[in-house]
Structure formats: structure tokens, C-alpha cells
Amino acid sequence: MDQFIRHSNNLKQNVNIIESVSSLSELAILGDQKESDIFDQFIEEKVVEEFVRILKSTKDTNIVNTILHQISMLITNIDKNIVVLLSLPQLNEFIIYNYDLNNEETQDYYINFIKILSNKVTKGNINLFFNQKYAQFPLLLYSQNFYNAKDNLTRTYTRHILLSILQIVQNSSNEQILLQYLQSYPFLQVLTNHISFMNELLLKWSKDQDYFHEELKNMYYFFKDLYNIAPYLADTLDNLFFKIIIQPIYQILQQKDENAKKQSCLILLSLFNAEVQFSYQLLLSILILFFSPEIPKIQTLQLELNYLPTKDPELVNQCIRFFKNFQKEVKDGEKSNGLLQSITQTISQVSYNAIFVKEIPKQGIYEALNSYGYIQKLNSSILFKENFLISDEYINNYLNEEHYNSILTVLETLTINKTLQFLSEFQKERFILDLFNVMYDEQPNLLNNLKNCQKIIQIVNYLLDNSDQNFIITYIRIKLLKQMEQHIQSQTIEYYRYFSQILQSVSEKNYEPFYRIPITHQIIRFMLLLDFSFQKNWLKNPFQKTFNPLTYQELQFNNGLVKLDNLQIITENINFHLDQWKLIFQQEQKQTIIFMNLINDEKLELAFNDIKEAENFKLEVYQRQQDSEQHVVSQLITQLQQLYF
Template structure:
């Protein structure tokens, strides 16, 4: 005991501080384990208060580091009297003290102290760390200052501390008030900072996937655990993700910079490719936004990104007041009760209420939110209503032209991950209709290219299930067939020459050759979906090879070197069918040049007599026109079979 008194006096007189702090800590641990009188004296002499006083009165880094280290040793080794130690309010002062964390050694000691202290939090003693009167949770709040620390291990500690504390909130002694604290400022700023860091990481990863792959994977798992552990924060987390990451990324789809759009697409794809899945509502909201004519610019109450609430003067002032005002002098405790809870903000979609149009002081803001039952309204955010995706099932909304390419890329990923299984049948069908509306737009644009339509068909094929048979057949009969019939009747030129070849190309899944033949594109788009229904055997393919039943006289030209047999031209070297070629006008009337409709191959026929060449040309034109008229009528009849 004499040794204890000696070191206690030295500490109070600022003599041999480092030795005194270390010795007193060792004696306290010894007292806890063997000699209770020493530990009792440690508490009675308010040695922890002396540690705090010394900490605040020195600029010596060695002394600061020693105090932090010894406090950590006390928390680690005190066993029997740990509740007594943890109940000392001065422990919170060690948490909130303004250390020089630019010193790496001090930062390490501080982080270690925070880590050790957080490991002592349980459902039974969490009330020792949370002050209900002033709505303060210094350990939780200050531990999160290192969410973006340079050291990866430190960032990992920070997330671990957050998850471990959140895990014990439910069924704890202070569950109700803690849940309220976790939905208010300043804790919302903690969530905002983690998501903000995640956003920055996503952009870095999009530029160097190999280097940042592991860290991104760890962050995904952190948020997976966060969603599972703190289900009471799901609404808030969803809103934060949408406001901070998703909506800004989707808005870039409307920009002209292709590099930015590709980067945004890659990042959003990572949400669907990740080994973990965010809440159902986030994914549905992304899908809804993909099919929105315009990405909304939603007015919301924003928290400042990368802002530490522990630097908020108002918050720091309240923490300081609590420790400086003796309990017996705190007569206005009731008025101050929950003061920090009235310094609150939240992020979510807000109603069109004039109260949100102007800036509101924090204290007034909390009252306004409470009066509107705003926290409870998080579940009612419009993007999270699954049945709001389409207010009218029969309304077809066209995709936004500016981000359609990105939409297709994302959908290709989404269907392979079965994410669309989250949505309802009617929502899925409207997704299909949106894709088809682009395909069947008659006027050519950058959206309805054959390549995009092929992608759409692959996506639709993934979406369609057996129970969608009636839906698809009805859509084909009530929309597609009539439009297809009108199109063929309006644009009959050359269809008879291409139609059978297109059918064969579809079966062989090779329509790239038609990219350079725009006249065929629209009919191919129609046939893509029909072919899909044929493959699924939901409709029977009525199309057969169109044949012209007319019999034409065989004609011979150039002394028999050129023959015209029905719809076939025969020369010494080759045979070719008229319905696959067309004549290119030439100034030299004795020369007739044919070009292949598909591959642009050219064939030249030279006649000895100009009149003979003209007769040949007129005969070819007549036979082609007869064949065209007959083929078109056959196609229309075959098409009409699909109505029934």
C-alpha cells in the first residue's frame, strides 16, 4: 500500500509521470486479482481522473502513449472489478480526447484502446457505454473516425467494432433508446461515411480491378453483415445507397461521355455480380430506374459526405458539458434530455412538403421529422413500393435513349444472376414489353440496331418461363402480327427475295450478314421474337419456302450461252436464282451486271446484241415482279395463320 501511495502522490505532483502511471496500473491489476484493498484504494483516490487530468495537461507524446497503453492494460486484465472500471464516466473522456493522431504511434495506441474497450461491450453492460440522458455513444461514434484510414487493418478494425456493437443492440437493456439513436444524427453520418468510402473504392476498382478486387470484396461482405445484423437499418441503408451511389451513377447514363457511362455500368454490374446480395428493394429500385424515361433528381435531406460528426462543434460541446457539469448541479437535465437526438438528420425521399424546401436548423429539423412521422415513412419511399413499378400494366414506357446501351449490358448480367426473379410476373412482363417497344420502333435509331435486338431477345429468352406462354402469345397476336403485316404491305420491295434466307439465318443464329442491308432490319426484328416462340414450341412455324407456281417459257440468249429457265439463269460457268440477285443499272446497254443481295458479289453478263440484252432485262424484271407479288401474298397468308 505504501508503494501505491508513493506513486499516487508522484502522479498528483507530476513527478515521474510515466513510471507512476505504469506502476499504478500494475498495482490496480494486482489488487483486482489478489489484494482487493489496493484496487479499492485505486478507485477511492480517483486515479483514473488523475490519468485524465495528466492527459489534458501534457504535450509529451510519450506520456500520452503511456496513459493510453496502461488504460488498455487495465481494461484487458481487470477481471473481478471490470464493471466498476467500465462504469467510470472518465473512460469516455479517453475516447473523445483530441489526440494528435498524426503521430502513428499515438494512433496505434488509441485504436488498440478503442478495440479492447469495444470487446467489453455486452447486452448486459451496454448501458455503461451509452448515456441515455444526452443520447451519447462515444465509443461507437469515435471508433468510426477511421473508416477511411490509410492502413487496411485499421479500416477492418473499424468495421468490426461497428458490427460487433450493432449485433448486441437488440434484446439489450436499452434496446428501444439505442434503436432510436441509430436512426438519428450523428450515427447516420457514420453510415454515410462508410457508403461514401465504398463509392470511392468502386471508382478506383473500375479503373484497376485487380489491385482493388480484394478490398472491394471485403466491403461487400461488410455490408452483407451490416444488412443481416442490423435489419432495423435496412430502410436507411437502402436510401443511402440509392442517393449516394446508385442514382448518381444512373444519371451518368444520360451523358455523352462513353467512358463515364462504361465506368458507371461496370460499377452497377458489380452490385449484381457480387457474391452477396443487397436488400431486395435496392435491386428492384435499380431495375425500376433502368426503365424510367428519366432518372429522377430527388430532393432529399443530405448528409455531408466524408464528414466526421466528432468534429461537429455542437456535438463536441454537448459531450464536454456532460463531463464538466457535476450530476448534482445538472438541474436542467430534463430539458437537455435527448438533446443530441434533436440534432438529427436523415436521408430518404421526402414528400413535396414546403418544410423541406429551405434549410432548417438541426434542432428544428428533428421536430419537423418527428411531427411528420418521417422515420416511419422510410418504408413508404416510392421506389420501394413493389407494386408501384408500373401503375398501369398496359402502359408501355420506352427506355431512355441515352442509357439504353448500359441497360442492355446490365440486364445481360442481371438475368444470369437470376436477380429478376425478385420481381413480380406483371413487372417482368412489362420489362419485356419495354424491350420489345424498342425493337419494333419503325424508324431507325441508335437503339434498335440488330445487335441490340439480339441482346434483347437473349434477355427475353432468359426471362420467359412456361407460365409466360399465354402472355407472349397474346402480345404477338395483339401487337406484333398486325404491325408486321402492315409493315410488309407497306414495304414489299425486295422482301420476297430476302424472306426465306432470313428465316434460315435465324435458325442458324447468324443475322450479322444483314447489318449492311437496312431494308431487312425491321422484318428481322419481328421474326426474332416469332422465332423465339417457335423454338419454345409455343407457336407453330407457318412459314415455308415461298414458291411461284407460274410456268415461264425457257428463253435462250447469246446463241444459247445464256439461258433463262423459270427463275434461274444458266451460263457455261454457273447457275443463279433471280430472287437472290438484282440488276445494277449500266450505261453500256449490252452489259448487264447483277449483284447478290447478301454478300454484294457481282456477276457480269455481256450480250452481243443490244436489243437482245434489253429483252433479257425486261424478262428478268417481269419474272422478279411476278415472284415478288406471289411471295408477298404467301407470306401474308402464312402470317395470318398465327392469329389463330
């Protein structure tokens, strides 16, 4: 005991501080294990309070590091009296003290102290770390300062502390007030920082997938556990993911920078392929964006990225005032009048109102919010209401052409990993209609080019099952067939003269010959929409018998060098079908007949000896082509009518 008194006096007189701090810690541990009187004296003499006093009064790094090391040793080795030690309010002052963390050694001691202290938190003693009256949880808040530390192990342990404490919260004695704390400021800033770090990591990973692969995988595991351990944070996490990651991605996809768009698309695919079970609400919101005229201006968390609330002077000062007045309050019953409420009970999501235009957190907005109640929960429909998906205002008429191809690439991946299966039947039908409407657009554009239409059909085909038969047939009969009839009956649609070629290209999934002919694209899109219903046997294909059975007299021209056999032209060197070629009239060289291939613009010239014979040949070819077209048109209308029934 004499040794204890000597070191205690030296400490109070600032003599041999390092030796005294170390010796007193060793004696306290010894007292806990063998001599209870020594430990009792350690508490009565307020030795830990002296540690805090010296910590605040010295600039000697060695002393600071010694105090941090010894307080860690006390927490590690005190066993019988651990509850007494953990209940000391001065422990929180060790947490919030403004250390020089630029000093690597000090940072290591501080992080080690935080680790050791967090390992002592249990359901039974969490009330010792969380001050219910002032909604203050210094250990949880300050431990998250290292979310973006240079050292990978430190970052990992920071996330581990958060998950461990969140798991302990459930079924603890203070569960309700703790849940309120976890859904309010400043803890919301902790979540913001982690998602902000993940966003930065995703951007780096999109440029160097190999180097950042493991770190990104670790972050996905973290958020997977976070969603599972704390489902009550799902709305908040949805909001933050949307605001920090998803919304900027869509802003980039609408730009013209191809490299940026590729990186953004890669990030989106990575999120969908992650093992994180993102909420239904967030995934639905992302899908809605695909067909929105613009990124909705929604109310989201107004929190800064990479901002440490523990570095906020107001927060630090109020924490110091709280712990400074703690002993006085205990002695004379003076109340602190909610000293810290202004910085801990500010909510993140508020309704539109003039009072809420101030920056958060801070005292002003807290007072306004407090008049409405203690703390408000995040709105369950924080992103979008489900009925937006079926609203006529959100059809695809406003899709941005620049990023639609990227959207389809994402959707293709979603069909592979079965993400789209979470859609309800009604949502799925609306989603399919949005995809169909792109194909149905009369004017060829970047959205409904044939490559994109092929992707759309693959996506829709994946989504459909037998329960969708009536829905698809109804769409075809009400919208598609009527439009097809109008096209067929139009005299300007010359490509119906070789309708069978288009039908064959759809069957073989080979549209290369038609890419450069926009006028053929609409019928191909129509046939693509019909074809998968034929493949599923929901409708019978009536077009397989489309042919022209008409026969014509064989005619010869140019002394038999040119033959016209039904719809074929035969010469010594060439043989071609009239349905594939367009007859070009020219005034200058009346003895030369020019044909142009409708698919590849190849030209063929037939020279005649006599102008009159050339004219007769042209008239005969033109008449046969017209007869063939009219016959095919009548057949197609008849066959289309079969699909109505």
C-alpha cells in the same frame, strides 16, 4: 496503501506523471485481484478523472501515450470490478478527446484502446456505453473514424466493431432506443462513410482489378453481414447505395466517354455478382432505371461523403459540455435540457416542406423535426414505388442510345446469376414488354440493332417459363402479327422477295449478311420475336413451307450465252437467283444490264449485242421478280393468319 497515496499525490501535483500513472494502474489491477481496499481507494480518489485532467492539460506525447496505454491495461486486466470501471463517465472522455492522430504511435495506442473497450461490450452492459437520455454512443461513433485508415487491419477491425455492436443491440435491454439511434444522425454518417469508401474502392478496382480484388471482396463480406445482422437498416442502406454508387453510374453511362462507361458497367456487374443480398427494393429500382427517361430526382439522404461527424466542432463541443456537466448534474440534480439531442436525433429522410430546406444536422432543423415527433423512420418506399415499373410513363421511348448496349450487358449477367428471378409475374411481364418495345420500334437505331436484339431475345428467353405462354401469344397476336401484315402488304418492302433467306438466318442465328441493310432489320426483329415461341412449341411455325412453286418458260439470250431458267440467270461463268439481286436501270448504256446484290452490293454486268434484246431481257426479269414477290406475299399473309388461331 502508502505507495498508492504517494503516487496519487504526485499525480495531483503533476510530479513524475508517467511513473505515477503506470504505478497507480498496476496497483488498481492488484487491488482488483487481491486487495479490494486498494481498488476502492482508486475509485474514491477519482484517479481516472485525474488521468483525464492531465490528458487535457498536457502536450507531451509520451504522457498521452502512457495514459492511453494504462487505461487500456486497466480495461484488459480488471475483472471483478469491471462493471464499476466501465460505468465511469470519464471513459467516454478518453474516447472523444481530440488526440494528435497524425502521430502514428498515438494513433496505435488510441486504436488499441478502442479495440479493447469494444470487446467489453455485451448485451448486459451495453447501457454503460450508450447514454439513453442523450442518445449518445461515443464508442460506436468514434470507432468508425478509421473506416478508410491506411492500414488494412485497422479498416477491418473498424468494420468488425460495427458489426459486433450491431449484433449486440438486438435483444438488449435498450434495444428500441438503440434502433432509433442507429436510424438517425450521426450514425447515418457512419454508413455513408463506409459506402463512400466502397465507391472509391470500386472505381479503383475497375481500373486495376487484380490489385484491389481482395479489399473489394472484404467490403462485400462486410455489407453482406451488415444486411443480415441489421435488417432494420435495409432501407437506409438502399438509399445510400443508390445515391452514392448507383445514381453516379447511370450518369456516367449516359455520357460519351467509352472508357468511363466500361468502368461503370464493370462496377454495376460487380455489384450484381457480389454475394451481398441487396434488397429487393434496390434491385428493382436499378431495373426501373434501365427504362426511365432520366434518372429520377428522388429525395435521398442529404449526408456528406467522407465526412466525420466526430470532427464536427458542434458535436465535439456538445460532447465536452455533456461530460463536463455530468458530475454537477449528479450532485445537484440539474438537468442538461437535452444538450446533445440537437446532434443525435436529426433524421435523414424528410418530406418535402419549406422547413426542411436547411442543411442537416444542426439545431435548427432538429427543433423543427422535434415538433413533429421524437424521430421518424425512413419511408419503406424510399427509392421507388413498385407501380413505377408498370407505369406507361416509364416505357423505353426515352432510353439513351449511348448506354443501352451496356445495360444489355448487365442484363445478360443478371440472367446468368438468376438475379432477375426475383421479379413478380406482373413485373416480369412489364419488363419483357419494355425489352420488346425496343425491338418493335419501326426505325432502326442504336437501340434496336440486330446485335442488341439478339441479346434481348436471349434475356427474354431465359426469363420465360411455361406459365408465360398465354402472355407471349397474346402479345404476338395483338401487336406483332398485325404490324407484320401491314409490312407484307406494302409494295415498297422489296426484301420479302427473299423472305426465306431471312427465315434461315434467324434459324441459324447468323445475321451478318443483313447488318448493313437497315430495311431488312424490321422483319428480322419480327421473326426473332416469333422464333422463340416456335422453339418452345407455343406456336407452330407456318413459314417453313414458304416457297415459290411457279414455273416459267426457259428463255435464252445473246445466242444462248445467257439463260433465264425460272428465277435463275445462268451464264458460262455465273449462276444466281433473281430474288437475291436488284435490277438497275441505266439510260446511258442500254445494251448493258446491271444487277446489284441486295446483301453485299456486289455488282454483275451482262452485255448484250442488241439493245432490243437487252430491253426484252430486262422486262422479263422484272416481271418474274414481281410475280415471285406477289406470290410470296400472298403465301405469307395466309401463313400469318394461321398464327392467329
